[in-house]
Amino acid sequence: MSSLTGEQQRPVRQTLAALSKDDWYAPPPVVNGRSVDAVMEWNELLEARHTAEMQLDAPATIAPERLHAAVENGVPDALRPQIWLRFSGAERRIRESPNLYAEIQQRISMGGVPGFASAAEQIEKDLRRTDLSSDDSAALDALRRVLAACACFDAKTSYVQGMNFIASGLLHVLPEEGAFWMLVLVVQRWLPDHFIESMSGNNVDCAVLDELVAEQTPKLHAKLAALQVGTQLLTARWFLCLFSSVVSPSALLRLWDLLFVCGPQSTFHAALGCMRVLESRLLCSSDMGTALALARDGLWRCADAQSVEALLRGCVACARACVLGAAELSSRRQRARVRLLIEAQRLxxxxxxxxxxxxxxxxxxxxxxxxxxxxxxxxxxxxxxxxxxxxxxxxxxxxxxxxxxxxxxxxxxxxxxxxxxxxxxxxxxxxxxxxxxxxxxxxxxxxxxxxxxxxxxxxxxxxxxxxxxxxxxxxxxxxxxxxxxxxxxxxxxxxxxxxxxxxxxxxxxxxxxxxxxxxxxxxxxxxxxxxxxxxxxxxxxxxxxxxxxxxxxxxxxxxxxxxxxxxxxxxxxxxxxxxxxxxxxxxxxxxxxxxxxxxxxxxxxxxxxxxxxxxxxxxxxxxxxxxxxxxxxxxxxxxxxxxxxxxxxx
Structure with a gap:
């Protein structure tokens, strides 16, 4: 083996001399203490939730304040699918009916249920209206299968516009079967009777939200009344698409963290938080058109990390200030339903x-x-x-x-x-x-x-x-x-x-x-x-x-x-x-x-x-x-x- 001469070794020495110590040894990864704490906290919460389900205890065994704090600190991306499925109850549905989704897909391949043809036709029209890229055929196929399965699962509701936006957002996080069960639970528990022909559930929930806005932000409620803008005009779309078409994708994930972890009543906390974000601009509105435009497009500005954090903190603050349990939500919905029924009869x-x-x-x-x-x-x-x-x-x-x-x-x-x-x-x-x-x-x-x-x-x-x-x-x-x-x-x-x-x-x-x-x-x-x-x-x-x-x-x-x-x-x-x-x-x-x-x-x-x-x-x-x-x-x-x-x- 021949050795290098002095002239040949000179470039090597110069190169080695130019290298710093950091170039010789790769630095260790920076450990984020907050992220580690969040992962540990969520693992404990997942275990506590699993134990409660196995013991058939009520989900309220975990203190709501602890869940609010965990959501405010952030949900790790790696744990988000498991957290959504377990806290929403979809994981339990999958465990109880492990083959149902496959059976529904097989039924669809054989023609579906009576009346499925019209639903399938509407699904095809709405596939291109979602935020998915038209070139992503695999994503479109997955969305088509999830929506078709939901239409066959509940023939009474079938498929209604708005479900496509919710299913599309779920598919960004969950696999097909998980997205299907989550969509079923959203329709049944988070948005009951919103997707039927009369949309009575949407009317009821908008009436409940109007009552909460009057209690929590009376000044804003008085301004909307002066503009002759009903809460339903502003927020009906928020409920029908579960905020998926009115906020940025990054903000949507954080809102859905709150909704799926803390339960259906958190839908109203999220809506109140969104109203808080728009409050200053709504108070400056001079007419109905300006107010409606703000409700439609104003939340899209919350796209950067700082705005998203501010939106989530506002929603969590509303959840802490407005304690709305399942029993109270049911009572408010019943009272609103009676009021709307009387008003409909009068009209x-x-x-x-x-x-x-x-x-x-x-x-x-x-x-x-x-x-x-x-x-x-x-x-x-x-x-x-x-x-x-x-x-x-x-x-x-x-x-x-x-x-x-x-x-x-x-x-x-x-x-x-x-x-x-x-x-x-x-x-x-x-x-x-x-x-x-x-x-x-x-x-x-x-x-x-x-x-x-x-x-x-x-x-x-x-x-x-x-x-x-x-x-x-x-x-x-x-x-x-x-x-x-x-x-x-x-x-x-x-x-x-x-x-x-x-x-x-x-x-x-x-x-x-x-x-x-x-x-x-x-x-x-x-x-x-x-x-x-x-x-x-x-x-x-x-x-x-x-x-x-x-x-x-x-x-x-x-x-x-x-x-x-x-x-x-x-x-x-x-x-x-x-x-x-x-x-x-x-x-x-x-x-x-x-x-x-x-x-x-x-x-x-x-x-x-x-x-x-x-x-x-x-x-x-x-x-x-x-x-x-x-x-x-x-x-x-x-x-x-x-x-x-x-x-x-x-």
């Missing part, structure tokens, strides 16, 4: 009532006055009835008689015609603002709750009064026919014609106002005279129109006969022309004419020879004490607006 009742009001021709103020009188004595409203909405208000026969007697001049609350009209309203009046099946269902609910006496739905009352007060000539004629067709056979018999006509005569004959000492004998003679006059008129009408001699008048023939009797014309306003297409409210109704209308006066005079003189004289309607209170109510104005002076003079 639906208001929509239905508005449709019926428009179809009936009555003004909104008139409908409200009728509702006030229908709900309680002398217009006293009962909160219990208002909570269920006007659609379930029921009007009993006595109240109906008093309302109609107060509305229509010369109609007595004690007239036999009003019970007959009550049954016509109850069974034959069509409610144009409500489908027939919904109307029948509403009536059935009222009949079940009040079996002591028949009850008229408030919607049918409004519709029937619309026929009587604002209806067209055809509607009034139809109402008149229904009153005389007591048997509901589509024709009027001689006996029914005579009986109902006597009821109408009695409306205009004061049987109790007799100067004689024997008032009963006077009333009997008047009743006999009314019966004879009614029989004479009916016999004449049947002689004219019952050409076949069958003892029945069809609808068309009865209409001709009814228009020839002045009291039928007056009672049902058959001479009134069709209402204009654009109806004005009652407050804008034209003033009553000072002179009688020529048409009405002529028609009444031309037929006066067929009617007893006592039947056309004016009298004062007698009312009970309750009816007297109604006459002094807003219905008095309704009556004056609907009936002109030339009609009230008779």
């Amino acid at each position: 639906e009742a208001a929509r239905v009532l508005l449709r019926v009001q428009r179809a009936s021709g009555l003004a909104v103020a008139d409908v409200r006055a009728l509702a006030a009188l229908s709900l309680g004595d002398d217009g006293v409203l009962r909160a219990a009835d208002l909570d269920v909405g006007w659609i379930q208000i029921g009007v009993q026969r006595d109240a109906f008689a008093q309302i109609v007697a107060a509305l229509v001049p010369h109609w007595s609350a004690h007239s036999p015609l009003l019970p007959l009209l009550f049954e016509v309203f109850r069974t034959r009046v069509v409610m144009p603002g409500l489908p027939s099946d919904a109307a029948a269902e509403a009536d059935a609910q009222r009949d079940e709750t009040r079996d002591d006496a028949p009850v008229l739905s408030f919607l049918r009352l409004v519709s029937g009064l619309g026929w009587l007060l604002r209806g067209s000539s055809a509607r009034r004629a139809e109402l008149c026919f229904h009153c005389f067709d007591r048997e509901g056979c589509g024709a009027v018999t001689r006996a029914d014609f005579i009986a109902v006509l006597c009821y109408i005569y009695a409306l205009y004959e004061d049987l109790g106002a007799s100067p004689l000492r024997n008032a009963h004998a006077h009333a009997t003679r008047v009743a006999e005279r009314v019966q004879a006059e009614a029989t004479r008129f009916v016999d004449m009408m049947f002689e004219l129109w019952d050409e076949e001699g069958v003892g029945l008048l069809s609808r068309a023939r009865f209409d001709r006969a009814a228009h020839q009797h002045p009291l039928l014309v007056q009672t049902f306003q058959l001479e009134q022309l069709d209402s204009p297409q654009v109806r004005q409210p009652l407050s804008a109704a034209p003033a009553a004419p000072t002179q009688p209308q020529t048409t009405s006066s002529t028609r009444v005079t031309s037929a006066a020879d067929r009617t007893p003189k006592a039947c056309v004289k004016s009298r004062t309607t007698t009312t009970s004490s309750t009816s007297a209170a109604i006459v002094q109510s807003p219905l008095l104005k309704i009556r004056d607006d609907y009936f002109s002076e030339d009609v009230r003079r008779l």
Whole structure:
């Protein structure tokens, strides 16, 4: 072996001399004491959680404050999959059903469950909308399998947009089977009923969050109320994607550490923490659009390590300040669900009532006055009835008689015609603002709750009064026919014609106002005279129109006969022309004419020879004490607006 000469050794010496001591010996790795402590702490927590599960103890055996401190210090990346699976309960699901995911995949390869085709089609549309790269075919295939398995696992929920973002974030940390079970638990426990068709769970949780924001940040809540920005407008998307589409990926991992370790109630702590981050900018917002833009894009600025740490510390601080256990969360959700149900019933009742009001021709103020009188004595409203909405208000026969007697001049609350009209309203009046099946269902609910006496739905009352007060000539004629067709056979018999006509005569004959000492004998003679006059008129009408001699008048023939009797014309306003297409409210109704209308006066005079003189004289309607209170109510104005002076003079 030849040795190097001096000239050859010189470059080697220079190179060795230039090297420092650090270049000769590699330095040992720097040990981060905080990281070591975090790993040790999380290993102890994992062991404690495993022991609690094996002993079937409650998960609350670990103090929440210890979990909050561990999450705030950070979750080691190497332990994050195990921590998520164990603390969320997914690991236990996998242990209990080790082959379920593979069985679902096999079922999918054979066509899936009924209705899976539409879910699979929607999944394919949403695959490219996630944050995954379109070139990563393996990641797309994994996401497709996880979403398809979730759709088959729960056929009721199936697949809904928003699950793809959650599953995509889970797949960045967990294997397929773990991501599947975590997604199932998120849908079932963290976001219950958020992904069903009605999204009732999202509405409930947004209402709970609004309540928490009012308690924790009243100034921010007042600002949002001033901007008319509901909490649901700001945060509905936060819940539906579990923050995955509103925060940066680095911040999402830290938020999910808090959610999956501390339980479903931490979802609200995370939302409160996000509201804290946006609070200063939301307080400076000048309009709704600015506030919504901040809620949508403002959290993406928390991307650097310092901002992420600040966001997490804020969420943990909210968890410490707002102690929200599982029992309290369930109670808050139940209260919010009741409030939302009542509000939904009120809105639906208001929509239905508005449709019926428009179809009936009555003004909104008139409908409200009728509702006030229908709900309680002398217009006293009962909160219990208002909570269920006007659609379930029921009007009993006595109240109906008093309302109609107060509305229509010369109609007595004690007239036999009003019970007959009550049954016509109850069974034959069509409610144009409500489908027939919904109307029948509403009536059935009222009949079940009040079996002591028949009850008229408030919607049918409004519709029937619309026929009587604002209806067209055809509607009034139809109402008149229904009153005389007591048997509901589509024709009027001689006996029914005579009986109902006597009821109408009695409306205009004061049987109790007799100067004689024997008032009963006077009333009997008047009743006999009314019966004879009614029989004479009916016999004449049947002689004219019952050409076949069958003892029945069809609808068309009865209409001709009814228009020839002045009291039928007056009672049902058959001479009134069709209402204009654009109806004005009652407050804008034209003033009553000072002179009688020529048409009405002529028609009444031309037929006066067929009617007893006592039947056309004016009298004062007698009312009970309750009816007297109604006459002094807003219905008095309704009556004056609907009936002109030339009609009230008779």
